[in-house]
Amino acid sequence: MSWTRNWSARGHKFCRYADDCNIYVRSERAGKRVMETIERFLWKRLKLKVNRQKSAVARPQERQFLGFSFTSNRWLKIKLADKALRKFKHRVKKVTRRPRGISALEVVKELNTYLRGWLGYFRLIETPSIIRDLDSWIRRRLSCYVMKQWFKNSYTRYQGLRSLGVSGKSACGIAVSRKGPSALSNTKPVRVALSNRFFAEKGLLFLFDLYETKVTTT
Numbered sequence: 001m002s003w004t005r006n007w008s009a010r011g012h013k014f015c016r017y018a019d020d021c022n023i024y025v026r027s028e029r030a031g032k033r034v035m036e037t038i039e040r041f042l043w044k045r046l047k048l049k050v051n052r053q054k055s056a057v058a059r060p061q062e063r064q065f066l067g068f069s070f071t072s073n074r075w076l077k078i079k080l081a082d083k084a085l086r087k088f089k090h091r092v093k094k095v096t097r098r099p100r101g102i103s104a105l106e107v108v109k110e111l112n113t114y115l116r117g118w119l120g121y122f123r124l125i126e127t128p129s130i131i132r133d134l135d136s137w138i139r140r141r142l143s144c145y146v147m148k149q150w151f152k153n154s155y156t157r158y159q160g161l162r163s164l165g166v167s168g169k170s171a172c173g174i175a176v177s178r179k180g181p182s183a184l185s186n187t188k189p190v191r192v193a194l195s196n197r198f199f200a201e202k203g204l205l206f207l208f209d210l211y212e213t214k215v216t217t218t
Helices: 003-009 027-048 080-093 106-119 127-151 154-163 168-176 188-193 195-200 209-216
Strands: 012-019 018-024 069-070 078-079
Touching: 003 080, 012 027, 078 080, 080 106, 080 127, 106 209, 127 188, 127 195, 127 209, 154 168, 154 188, 154 209, 168 188
Parallel strands: none
Antiparallel strands: 012 018, 069 078
């Protein structure tokens, strides 16, 4: 009998991937007892030693497993682990960094490939608010990218905003502003010009739309 079947037979709930495993019990006392038992079992039966530096008896929300964690409220929900969130933002920042000589449309295509695969993996998340927040953050990054492309001169900025329906007065104010692309991307005229519709027409996939599709079809 494998060690996983052994613990299933004992009524324990667990998640396992390769040599990484979380076992869920009802109390800290039970956790310590199970930890001691499984260490002894793995050593005697399989000659495997548990890595004490990476192992612990702790509450679910204090641990991260394969990019997932749990909320801190009474009714636990699966959430995105902090480390996975930082990794996601690092990847998106890399794709949307200072213009690399490619258009916003090409950036969107590159980003879509990553977003589709990312949500395919993290579809088990039960906290939709983080998905909405990430959508807003992504659009802000893309707006900043577009603004950097327009930063060649004031006329380019003015023409870009006017072509997207911004009034002459507002477009002129943005064009002559000394603020950087990041700050300007959060101004009202730029938000109006580079709206959700603008990016949807560029083909951007919205995480929340993908998430809702996953939820309703699972």
